Amino acid sequence: MNEREQQVIQNTEKFVHRQLVSEGSGHDWWHIQRVVNNARQIADTVDIDKWIVEMAALLHDLIDDKVTHDVTGSRQDLMKWLEDQRVSEQQIDHIFAIIDTISFKHGYKTLLSREAEVVQDADRLDAIGAIGIARSFTYAGSKGHLIHHPEESPRDNMTEDEYRYETNTAINHFYEKLLTLKEQMNTAEGYRMAEKRHQFMETYLEQFYAEWDGKS
Ligand code: ADP
Numbered sequence: 001m002n003e004r005e006q007q008v009i010q011n012t013e014k015f016v017h018r019q020l021v022s023e024g025s026g027h028d029w030w031h032i033q034r035v036v037n038n039a040r041q042i043a044d045t046v047d048i049d050k051w052i053v054e055m056a057a058l059l060h061d062l063i064d065d066k067v068t069h070d071v072t073g074s075r076q077d078l079m080k081w082l083e084d085q086r087v088s089e090q091q092i093d094h095i096f097a098i099i100d101t102i103s104f105k106h107g108y109k110t111l112l113s114r115e116a117e118v119v120q121d122a123d124r125l126d127a128i129g130a131i132g133i134a135r136s137f138t139y140a141g142s143k144g145h146l147i148h149h150p151e152e153s154p155r156d157n158m159t160e161d162e163y164r165y166e167t168n169t170a171i172n173h174f175y176e177k178l179l180t181l182k183e184q185m186n187t188a189e190g191y192r193m194a195e196k197r198h199q200f201m202e203t204y205l206e207q208f209y210a211e212w213d214g215k216s
């Protein structure tokens with residue numbers, strides 16, 4: 001990375017921090033920082049454009065309908081801001097292609113680049129393990145969902161709207177999403193990291209059910 005590229009990363013950190021510092025849906029600045037850290041860890045194991053990875057990791061949640069009410073407006077603002085930073089058109093296209101394709105709710109869309117694969121793994125890693133558990137309960141709390149209901153089963157094959165808007169329990173979310181992520185990792189390093197976090201969730205669930213039944 002040259003000096004100018006490093007400068008753009010620093011400017012982007014400030015730009016994203018400003019917008020997400022008080023975000024309350026689990027996509028706050030610290031989520032972005034963790035995704036950047038995960039992405040760096042994975043990017044060090046593969047031969048790819050690390051600058052694109054870092055920029056896309058920083059910007060990946062900024063124009064999502066979860067964090068903005070005006071997706072089109074936010075998109076234009078981001079485009080303009082990147083142009084002002086003198087990021088090339090080709091790089092801007094690549095960054096947007098990554099942001100547009102990595103979200104879980106968009107399902108199994110083909111990713112366009114190896115950089116996209118790394119950013120997607122990095123984002124998914126932050127949904128599992130100890131952090132993933134914390135985020136899942138925070139999300140459930142913010143929506144007024146129960147932590148668990150023994151008679152409500154996890155759902156299969158949800159539509160995007162069902163995933164996003166229907167009530168479920170925090171524990172069901174483990175089965176509907178969190179425990180499926182390990183097998184969807186794109187990179188070897190992402191998979192290695194996911195295995196440990198996955199195992200931690202399995203252990204957590206065992207203990208959870210034991211305590212639920214007063215057996216532990
Ligand atoms: P993404 O677009 O990255 O999948 P989401 O908005 O779906 O992000 O999720 C943000 C965080 O909240 C993630 O950690 C996710 O696992 C958690 N989450 C999303 N939906 C639910 C839910 N219905 N119950 C509990 N946690 C959820």
Ligand code: NI
Pocket residue numbers: 027031035060061123
């Ligand atoms: Ni994210």
